Amino acid sequence: MQIKQLASFTGVSAKTIRYYEDISLLSKAKRGDNGYRYYDDQDVSLLKFIRRCKELRIPLADIKRLVVVQSSGNDPCKQVDTIIFQQLEKIRIAQYELHQLEQNLKTLANCCKHERIKDCAILKHLRSN
Amino acid sequence: MQIKQLASFTGVSAKTIRYYEDISLLSKAKRGDNGYRYYDDQDVSLLKFIRRCKELRIPLADIKRLVVVQSSGNDPCKQVDTIIFQQLEKIRIAQYELHQLEQNLKTLANCCKHERIKDCAILKHLRSN
DNA sequence: CTTGACATTCCCGTAGCTGGAAGCTTTATT
DNA sequence: AATAAAGCTTCCAGCTACGGGAATGTCAAG
Numbered sequence: 001m002q003i004k005q006l007a008s009f010t011g012v013s014a015k016t017i018r019y020y021e022d023i024s025l026l027s028k029a030k031r032g033d034n035g036y037r038y039y040d041d042q043d044v045s046l047l048k049f050i051r052r053c054k055e056l057r058i059p060l061a062d063i064k065r066l067v068v069v070q071s072s073g074n075d076p077c078k079q080v081d082t083i084i085f086q087q088l089e090k091i092r093i094a095q096y097e098l099h100q101l102e103q104n105l106k107t108l109a110n111c112c113k114h115e116r117i118k119d120c121a122i123l124k125h126l127r128s129n
Numbered sequence: 130m131q132i133k134q135l136a137s138f139t140g141v142s143a144k145t146i147r148y149y150e151d152i153s154l155l156s157k158a159k160r161g162d163n164g165y166r167y168y169d170d171q172d173v174s175l176l177k178f179i180r181r182c183k184e185l186r187i188p189l190a191d192i193k194r195l196v197v198v199q200s201s202g203n204d205p206c207k208q209v210d211t212i213i214f215q216q217l218e219k220i221r222i223a224q225y226e227l228h229q230l231e232q233n234l235k236t237l238a239n240c241c242k243h244e245r246i247k248d249c250a251i252l253k254h255l256r257s258n
Numbered sequence: 259c260t261t262g263a264c265a266t267t268c269c270c271g272t273a274g275c276t277g278g279a280a281g282c283t284t285t286a287t288t
Numbered sequence: 289a290a291t292a293a294a295g296c297t298t299c300c301a302g303c304t305a306c307g308g309g310a311a312t313g314t315c316a317a318g
Binding site for chain 2: 045048049052053055056057066069070072073074075076077078080081084085087088091092094095098099101102104105106108109112114115116117118119120122123126127
């Protein structure tokens with residue numbers, strides 16, 4: 001199949017697929033005589049795998065490691081484990097930060113009395129101290 | 130004062146200050162005969178204001194609008210209000226997404242039985258379907 | 259007079275793409 | 289057969305918000 005079909009099967013745009021090849025997340029695709037890239041079912045599986053990792057917001061560098069590691073079948077899966085746990089940790093930290101942020105923004109939003117700019121309580125707050 | 134002092138008063142690096150001037154978030158600084166930038170107390174206040182907005186993760190484009198709007202004292206503060214509310218909304222959406230993500234990652238992390246790669250339950254999950 | 263701590267500009271790299279230009283091939287329509 | 293539309297290719301630029309580092313200039317202290 002051609003690149004656009006791979007794209008529609010996996011939900012990853014053709015542009016992105018080429019980009020993944022560029023950064024060697026995908027290996028070089030076979031080319032036809034016309035220079036077009038051609039793909040098969042294995043490529044579909046791999047890209048779907050990648051897309052799922054992306055949905056978990058795993059960075060491409062880590063996804064690459066997950067892709068590579070799959071060909072070393074007898075090794076322990078510690079690396080996989082670690083990547084997932086680190087990702088979970090990152091998400092939890094981000095959640096905490098967002099929670100703090102939400103509190104601050106709520107306070108700020110609530111102090112708005114629809115004044116004019118020169119009396120705006122939000123701006124005063126932001127300028128204070 | 131020179132740029133480094135402004136930096137230390139505000140917690141914004143000299144590099145970043147120059148960058149803000151480049152993108153016109155700050156107006157062009159006065160220059161000495163040697164070409165050095167010189168700043169005063171007003172610049173300190175403004176940069177502190179900007180830093181506070183940044184802590185709320187307000188995008189620079191919006192911060193710019195908040196900076197500009199402050200010179201139109203008699204206008205209503207609707208713009209300010211809107212920016213803060215939009216920011217709050219963004220944060221809430223991000224929180225929701227992170228919550229979903231956390232659930233998915235937790236499920237994935239828990240299914241790890243410390244197998245070898247070829248039996249790894251995490252990888253199986255990510256490949257499934 | 260030299261050293262070190264400042265300052266300047268400029269360009270590259272980050273992550274993960276997306277958009278667009280310029281130029282092929284292939285397919286569909288007139 | 290000619291042409292148009294769609295799909296493919298490569299390459300270059302731009303997005304956010306800077307940080308690193310090079311090459312160079314300036315200023316105060318020892």
